[in-house]
Every structure is written in structure tokens, then in C-alpha cells.
């Protein structure tokens with residue numbers, strides 16, 4: 001075992017599952033793929049291998065979406081995962097790359113400052129000046145390495161990248177080659193190369209995807225969990241995992257507390273109480289599943305270090321307030337109204353109501 005890291009890459013954390021899947025896998029694999037498409041989907045959604053190894057579910061959601069995503073990567077089109085914040089775009093992209101290429105680290109983070117060099121290649125200037133342009137003076141981008149090795153490259157937040165830099169991808173994705181004019185050479189992608197990009201609905205309009213580029217991607221939209229039960233399942237699974245890896249000495253988060261956080265988030269997000277009877281105002285924050293996970297993990301840390309180790313309403317109230325109130329005036333009023341009209345009346349929610357009031361300074 002190597003030295004512990006705070007967050008192992010998926011291919012390391014789930015190495016045993018990936019190895020078991022590869023051993024049991026007797027279906028055809030596209031060139032350079034570690035697993036068959038079918039086994040990749042099993043890795044994502046969970047299941048049992050032929051030899052009885054339990055595979056944990058990484059993604060909770062429609063199987064068809066994952067099948068389309070994996071099938072796309074086996075074609076010459078790249079994959080674009082689109083969705084509102086916190087719908088597991090980054091998470092799915094990491095696990096896909098881990099299962100297909102055994103390597104999820106060939107990653108470019110898209111920002112307004114992403115340059116062509118970080119998608120193509122740059123130069124080691126000391127060598128460039130000393131020796132002139134040569135193969136050795138090139139600093140390869142993760143995309144170039146993925147092309148050379150026949151692996152999956154990942155591009156996070158594609159639509160934050162300026163349009164002219166995005167266009168660098170067109171040749172790479174359609175010709176599968178990256179010319180290096182300075183050396184009069186090119187790197188041609190090996191079989192197995194493809195790209196997974198993610199983009200956030202909320203960034204829409206920041207930098208639209210050009211239509212030329214859009215045609216090179218097959219888009220898969222990751223939805224918000226469609227039922228409260230599905231969302232509770234996602235949250236409890238991730239909170240348990242995170243609690244273990246952060247070594248929080250707290251008891252597993254009580255399902256009742258998880259359900260409460262998920263209920264509050266879903267009601268505020270949808271503008272309606274679960275029974276459909278009462279309309280509530282929607283705050284400006286996104287209140288994503290990912291934020292629900294953070295609220296509960298934060299609550300567990302409070303309970304572990306400042307409480308008796310049992311997660312109580314009081315430990316999640318502060319986190320909820322932080323997630324709901326992004327605008328100090330408007331959102332606070334919405335939160336207080338929700339407390340008074342919905343939380344106050346609800347059976348079994350009295351402790352949470354008091355904690356919510358206390359934290360909102362009422």
C-alpha cells in the first residue's frame with residue numbers, strides 16, 4: 001500500500017472491483033478498452049460479477065443514460081455530459097475514464113483563462129532556448145497524452161473556455177490528430193482515444209458551444225434525482241463513504257436526518273411541499289444533491305467533534321442555512337417564511353424548527 005492520500009483516484013479506490021470485472025468479462029472490448037461496454041455500465045450502476053464479486057453503484061439514475069454515454073465513447077463522437085450543478089457530471093466522467101482506460105487523471109480544467117497550450121502542448125522554454133524546438137522540448141497536455149496512449153481525456157467545464165480556444169478541439173475530435181507545425185510533425189490518436197467533456201446548464205451563455213464543436217459531441221443530460229427516495233439513497237451512500245474516508249468518529253448519519261435534509265432541499269428547489277399542498281418560495285442557490293451531501297458531512301463533523309457523535313437537527317441546521325441563504329436579504333426571508341409556514345407545522349420536526357430559528361437569529 002502506498003502512502004494515504006486524501007482522495008484516491010477512482011481507478012485506485014475501486015481497483016479491486018475493476019480487476020474483478022476485467023476477469024469475469026468475456027464480451028468483446030473496443031481496442032485499448034480495459035472492459036467491455038457492458039462491464040463499464042455494471043461498474044457504474046453496480047451489480048455482481050460472474051464470480052460473485054459485489055460491484056458498488058457509483059451512479060444512481062437511469063441505466064439507459066449510462067448505456068448511451070458508454071456506447072458514445074466507443075464511437076468516433078465525443079461525450080458531453082450536461083446538467084445543472086451537482087448532478088454527478090464530474091463524478092461520472094471520472095468513473096468512466098477509470099473503467100475504460102484505467103486512468104482518470106488526463107484532465108483539463110476549463111476556465112476563462114484556459115489557453116490553447118493546455119489543450120494542445122506547450123514548450124519547456126529553457127530547453128526551447130537551449131536546443132531549439134524538438135520533441136524533448138514539448139510539454140504535452142493531458143489531451144495529447146490521451147491521444148498518444150489511446151485513453152480517455154477529460155475536459156471539465158467546457159463552456160467556460162473561450163470560444164476560440166474551444167475550437168482547438170475541432171481538429172482533435174474530427175481528424176483525431178494534433179499537428180505540431182513547429183516540428184513539422186503530428187500526433188495521431190491511437191484507438192481508445194476519446195473525450196468526455198462536462199458543462200453546466202447554469203454557465204449557458206457564458207461561452208456557447210460553437211455548432212461546429214457541438215456536432216462532434218453526443219450530449220447526455222444528467223437529470224436531478226426524480227424521486228425523494230432516489231435522492232436519499234445517493235446522499236446516504238456518499239455521506240457514509242465520505243464519513244469513512246474523513247475518519248469522522250461519528251455514528252452513521254441517521255436516515256431520518258438525511259431524509260429531512262433531502263426533503264427541505266427538494267421542497268425549496270421545486271417551490272412546493274412534498275404533499276403538493278403548499279407553495280414555497282425558491283431561494284437563489286441551486287440546492288443540489290452535492291450540497292445536501294456537504295450539509296450532512298458537515299453536520300457529522302459537528303456531531304463528532306462538538307456533540308455526542310450522534311447527528312441531530314441542530315447539527316444540520318447551520319449547513320442548511322448556508323446552502324439556502326446565498327443572498328443575505330432575500331434568501332433569509334424565504335428561509336424564515338419556510339420555517340414558519342412549513343417546518344413549524346410538521347410532525348416530528350419541532351427540534352429542527354427550534355434549531356432553524358436559533359441559527360437564523362430569531
Ligand SMILES: Nc1ncnc2c1ncn2[C@@H]1O[C@H](COP(=O)(O)OP(=O)(O)OP(=O)(O)O)[C@@H](O)[C@H]1O
Pocket residue numbers: 058059060061083084085086087088089090091092198199200225234238289290293
Ligand atoms: N445521480 C447520482 N448518483 C450518484 N452520485 C450522485 C448523483 N448525483 C449527485 N451525486 C453526488 O454528488 C456529488 C457531486 O457531483 P459532481 O461534482 O460530479 O457534480 P457536477 O454535476 O460535476 O456539478 P458541477 O456542475 O457543480 O460541476 C458527487 O459526490 C456524487 O457522488
Ligand SMILES: [Mg+2]
Pocket residue numbers: 089090091198
Ligand atoms: Mg463538475
